[in-house]
Structures are given as structure tokens and as C-alpha cells.
Amino acid sequence: MSDSSTTSTAIPFKAETRQILDILIHSLYTEREIFLRELISNASDALTRLEFEMLTNQDIIDPGAELGIRITYDQNTKTLTVGDNGIGMNESEMRENLGTIAHSGARAFITAAKEIGQSSGNGRLSDIIGQFGVGFYSVFMVAENVRVISRSYRKEDAAAAWVCAGGDTYSIEPAEKSTRGTEIIIQLKEDAVEFAQEYMLRTVITKHSDFVPYPIYIGANQEQVNKRTALWRQNPRQVEKKDYNEFYKQLTLDFDDPLTYTHISADAPVQIYAVLFSPSHPERGMFGIRKEDGLKLYARKILIQDYCKDLLPDYLGFVQGVVDSEDLPLNVSRENVQANTVMARLKKLITSKVIDMFKKLAVEEAENYAKFWLAFGRFIKHGVSVETSEPENLYPLLRFHTTIHPDQWSSLDDYLGRMPERQTAIYYILGDDDHSAVVSPHLDIVRKNGYEVILMTDPLVDPFMLLRLKEYKGKSFQNVAQADLKLPENAESQSSEDTDVHSIPVQDWLPLIDRFKRQLGDQVSDVRMTDRLADSPARLVDASGSPNAEMQRVYRLLKEDFVAPKKILELNPRHPILTKLNSLPDSDERSALAITQLFENTLLIEGLHKDPASMISRINQLIEKALD
Ligand code: ADP
Ligand code: MG
Numbered sequence: 001m002s003d004s005s006t007t008s009t010a011i012p013f014k015a016e017t018r019q020i021l022d023i024l025i026h027s028l029y030t031e032r033e034i035f036l037r038e039l040i041s042n043a044s045d046a047l048t049r050l051e052f053e054m055l056t057n058q059d060i061i062d063p064g065a066e067l068g069i070r071i072t073y074d075q076n077t078k079t080l081t082v083g084d085n086g087i088g089m090n091e092s093e094m095r096e097n098l099g100t101i102a103h104s105g106a107r108a109f110i111t112a113a114k115e116i117g118q119s120s121g122n123g124r125l126s127d128i129i130g131q132f133g134v135g136f137y138s139v140f141m142v143a144e145n146v147r148v149i150s151r152s153y154r155k156e157d158a159a160a161a162w163v164c165a166g167g168d169t170y171s172i173e174p175a176e177k178s179t180r181g182t183e184i185i186i187q188l189k190e191d192a193v194e195f196a197q198e199y200m201l202r203t204v205i206t207k208h209s210d211f212v213p214y215p216i217y218i219g220a221n222q223e224q225v226n227k228r229t230a231l232w233r234q235n236p237r238q239v240e241k242k243d244y245n246e247f248y249k250q251l252t253l254d255f256d257d258p259l260t261y262t263h264i265s266a267d268a269p270v271q272i273y274a275v276l277f278s279p280s281h282p283e284r285g286m287f288g289i290r291k292e293d294g295l296k297l298y299a300r301k302i303l304i305q306d307y308c309k310d311l312l313p314d315y316l317g318f319v320q321g322v323v324d325s326e327d328l329p330l331n332v333s334r335e336n337v338q339a340n341t342v343m344a345r346l347k348k349l350i351t352s353k354v355i356d357m358f359k360k361l362a363v364e365e366a367e368n369y370a371k372f373w374l375a376f377g378r379f380i381k382h383g384v385s386v387e388t389s390e391p392e393n394l395y396p397l398l399r400f401h402t403t404i405h406p407d408q409w410s411s412l413d414d415y416l417g418r419m420p421e422r423q424t425a426i427y428y429i430l431g432d433d434d435h436s437a438v439v440s441p442h443l444d445i446v447r448k449n450g451y452e453v454i455l456m457t458d459p460l461v462d463p464f465m466l467l468r469l470k471e472y473k474g475k476s477f478q479n480v481a482q483a484d485l486k487l488p489e490n491a492e493s494q495s496s497e498d499t500d501v502h503s504i505p506v507q508d509w510l511p512l513i514d515r516f517k518r519q520l521g522d523q524v525s526d527v528r529m530t531d532r533l534a535d536s537p538a539r540l541v542d543a544s545g546s547p548n549a550e551m552q553r554v555y556r557l558l559k560e561d562f563v564a565p566k567k568i569l570e571l572n573p574r575h576p577i578l579t580k581l582n583s584l585p586d587s588d589e590r591s592a593l594a595i596t597q598l599f600e601n602t603l604l605i606e607g608l609h610k611d612p613a614s615m616i617s618r619i620n621q622l623i624e625k626a627l628d
Helices: 015-027 034-054 091-099 103-120 125-132 135-141 190-196 198-209 241-252 341-364 366-386 391-397 412-418 443-448 462-468 506-523 549-558 576-583 589-605 612-627
Strands: 069-074 079-084 143-151 160-164 169-174 181-188 216-218 260-266 272-278 295-299 302-308 320-325 425-430 454-456 475-479 526-529 538-542 567-571
Touching: 015 103, 015 135, 034 069, 034 079, 034 135, 034 181, 034 198, 034 302, 069 190, 069 198, 079 190, 091 143, 091 160, 091 169, 135 143, 181 190, 190 198, 198 216, 241 260, 241 272, 241 320, 260 341, 272 341, 320 341, 341 366, 341 391, 366 391, 366 462, 391 412, 412 425, 425 462, 425 549, 454 462, 462 549, 506 526, 506 567, 506 576, 506 589, 538 589, 576 589, 589 612
Parallel strands: 069 216, 295 320, 425 454, 425 475, 526 567
Antiparallel strands: 069 079, 079 181, 143 160, 143 181, 160 169, 260 272, 272 320, 295 302, 538 567
């Protein structure tokens, strides 16, 4: 570095850094204890990075020293010191790491802080602070001034000090330090001297940093404060629910408890310890500390990857937790973890344990399972459409609303259990939402026959899922909108008024069908009568040879310019609208209005109407005529 860096000249912070310091100092007063969590977290990161370095390099300062975090305080001088013997920093690293904030991180933090300020006071700023690489600066909530003395693990690097009083500038100067690591010496503000008390420090450490994987020593006698035992390596029978919940919160900084968790401790087929959690909500967003999907991967207690994405399929990426295996080679590089065959076995095991965890939740805690389903059901459905190895393992997790139980979640087993003996298939209907699906004319015939129909009304995932979900326990899935749907005979429902469409003389309807065809022209591929409708006057069905309804929905999502193939308009000859239309002379202008409106109603119900508001003037005309 240049000469100026070794003499103590004031170096100005960038404007953004200044702004962040302001936010931290002025808006977090009641939560300022979290500064200690941030400093301990940085110390812990520095120790982890050193451990990782030592896998391949022993030629460093103090190679044999026990790794730990040391906290001392002095009430008389009102100082607090947080020290570690981690990786350390040389002068230019200090300038780089403590003097500047990654531009993107700083901006994101300022935006987030503003949003929080606008919504719910500043209560949660403490939750996000670690997320943007600005954690270190939280020390200025309690510090009059700060002196960071650090020495890198590299033998050739000299010690240096970074000094700042929280103003607009900092400085860097040479320093004396013979041991490896970093010491942060805090001159406490008058109103923050409580942080030079042992009781206070212990309370804050147990609350926020209990599971930090290195010993935290405190006070003159250097007693260890934190639990430190890796929770995942303990005997599951000896860990209580509250410990898991606390561990989860320290891992993710989620302020809600997890919905459920599982603790794996196995020797075969692979040696593994793992603790895995389902959050209670999908958004990790602002408040979480985990920046990406993925699990923390340790090999023999050493952190190999912070966000390992190769241990679970993508659709289970919301699962949080820690995995530790003795079977992974220690000197495996972060890059080739992926190629390791142990990884494949770990993934298989973890995936099946996670699915079991959800199955157990469904059986034991229905209410929490409903919460799970609302939060993550889409991921599971997506899993069904993409999982190549044993997707059927996911089927028991699926939940649906149905025509008979529109307000409750039914599993496929619930559905099968309720189905009459004569029923041979699982019926479903596709739609854009439950509300419009239940009024679909396609349901007329199934309803009349007393069959329950599953509502597949998540347009973004259900059509994809159905491309894979073809059968469950020997029963095939059938779309009730299929024109040629065959229903098993139901003797009871054949009431006497039920006349077969074929018994109505065809020629009596031909002129009306013709009128429809002439008027609708190439908007439909055909018009015909059907016996499948009861309460509805008409419906649209796919012409044979068109891609099936699921495929059409998939295309609609994937191809912007997808034009749905023309459909067949089916009419219900028993419906009074049709019988009345049939007896109207062609010349009656109500006829043309009614035909167009009937057709557009069917488009609307299929979610295919491009401009529903355009119907209003026609409807008004019809009302006028009806009132005449
Ligand atoms: P983050 O931890 O998210 O990167 P911080 O503001 O907390 O952001 O810390 C900034 C950087 O300063 C760290 O990334 C690290 O490089 C460096 N740093 C902070 N504390 C230490 C420490 N005790 N030992 C070594 N490096 C540290
Ligand atoms: Mg940090």
C-alpha cells in the first residue's frame, strides 16, 4: 500500500457509510445489545475461515492455539474488548473490509431500513442488520470510539490498527500485536457502560450467541459462557423442543418458531448428523439472515459450505438446517463437494427424512400441517412435476379443496375414502380459482351422479403437476371437462324426467344449431347438443386432436403468443333458454343477442374471455328486452 496508509491520516467514509452509521446510531437504541451478536458473529466467521485455511496450510502464525473468542471488560475505564484468534486482517484488508461497504449491500440496507421505518417503527432493524454486510458498524451504537487491532494469519504480514470515533472519518496506523487474530477495543459511551458488566454480557451472549461453534470466554477468569456443543451432535432424546426452536432462531434470525423439525443421527448408509427445520412462512426476505436457499454443511464439525444446495432438491430449498457428516473428506474443496458420491447418498437420505417429517406433521398436528400447506404447498406440487426419483413419495403430502369440501384440505386418501364403490377414477377440474371452478358447467353431470371433484385451481402449478400425476393407488386422474368423459352408471340418479338426448328428434334442433354456427362462425370449431349438462345451458369442450386441457394451460403460461385451439360449443337441449331460443324466429333480434351472450358466458367460465367488460352493453340490451 502507499505511504499515506502507514501514517495516521484521516480517511473519509463514503456518503453511504455515513448514512448507515446515522441510521444505526439513531434508530436502534432499544436494541443496541445486538452489536455484540454482530461482533461475535464476525469473530466466529474469522475462526471458521482460519479452520478452513488450516486444512491445507499449517505455515501460519500460532498454528497450535485453541480457537476461541475472548471478551474482557473494565468498568473503570469503560472499555469492552472482543478478541478472536481467527484469520485476522492486514492493513489493506482492514481498509477494504472495515472502511468500505459493498455498494449494493449498503444501498439495500438503506432501502430496507426506510421500509421498516415506514411500516412498523424500527423494531426489526436489528433482525436485518447482519444481512447486508453492515454488522460491524452496529458497534457505534454503544461506542464512543473503536480501535481494531488485527494481525493476519500470514507470517509475513504486520499488525495494524483501524481507529474510528464514529464520525466522518477513520484512520489506519501501524500496531503492536504478536498473536494472530483481531481485537476490537470499544470505548463505551456514557449511556452504554452497562456493557462493561459481566451479568449483562452473559445475558446477551446466551440470548443471541449460544450456539456459536467456538468457545466464548468472558472476564478475568475467562469462563466459557456459550453452550457451544453442536446441537446436531447431541443425542436427539436429550434435546428439548425449546432448544431446537432457539437453535433455529439463531441460525436463521427468523423471529417465529419453526413449524416442525427433524433430527437425524445415523451411521448407515452414511454417517450423518443433521437438524432440519421447516420455517413457518416462505418469505425469508427482509428479516432473515440466511441469504440463499441451502443447508449449512459441516464435515467433522468444520463448516465446508454455508449454503449447500446439493443436499436437497430445489423444491425443498425452503428447508433450513445443518448437516454434518464424518464421511465427507475434510480436504474436499468447496467446488468439488458437488461431485462427491457421498453427497448423492446424503441427499437421498435427507430428502426422504424431510418428506417423513412433513408426513408426521400431517398426522400429528393437523393445524400446523394446514399452515405448512398454505405456506409451502406450491413447492410440493412443483416437486411432483419435477422430481424424477420417486415423485410418488410426495403424493401423500398433497392437499386439495373439492366440490364437496370446498373449505377444508383433503388428502388423496381422504378423497378415496369418501368415494362411492362404483367410482373408478379420481375426478378433477382445472380452473383459475375455486370460486369460478365450482360453477363450471362441466360439473353438472358429475354432481348429478354424486361424485366429488378435486379443484385444481392454482393455475401456475396444477397444470404442470397434472402432466405427471396420472394415477394414485390404482385410480387414474380424469378431467371432468373432457368431452368424452365416461362416468360409471349410477342407478339411483336416473330419474324419470331424465330424457336421453338421443330421444329428442335431431332434426328439431338442426335449425338452431345452424343458427349458432352461422352467427359464431370461426369462433368455435363446432356446435352440438349434449346430454352431459343439467343446470347449465352450454359449455365449451376441446375438439378431439387438440392438446389436452393441462397442456393448453401450460402453453398459455409458457408461450405468450399461444392461441388456444378453437373449442366445441355444447348445448343443453333440456335447458329452458335453449328450448325458448329454439322456438324464436330467426328474425327476432333477441335470438342473436342470446346466442352471443351464451357463447361469451362459456368463455368467461373457462377463463378465456379477453374482455368481460365488453359484455355489459349487450347484457343491458337483454335486460331491456326482458323488462319490455
Ligand atoms: P459481514 O460480516 O456481513 O461481511 P460486517 O460489517 O459484519 O459484514 O464485517 C465486514 C467485514 O469485516 C467482514 O466481512 C470481514 O471481512 C471483516 N471482519 C470483521 N470482523 C472481523 C474479525 N473479527 N476478523 C476478521 N475479519 C473481520
Ligand atoms: Mg458480520
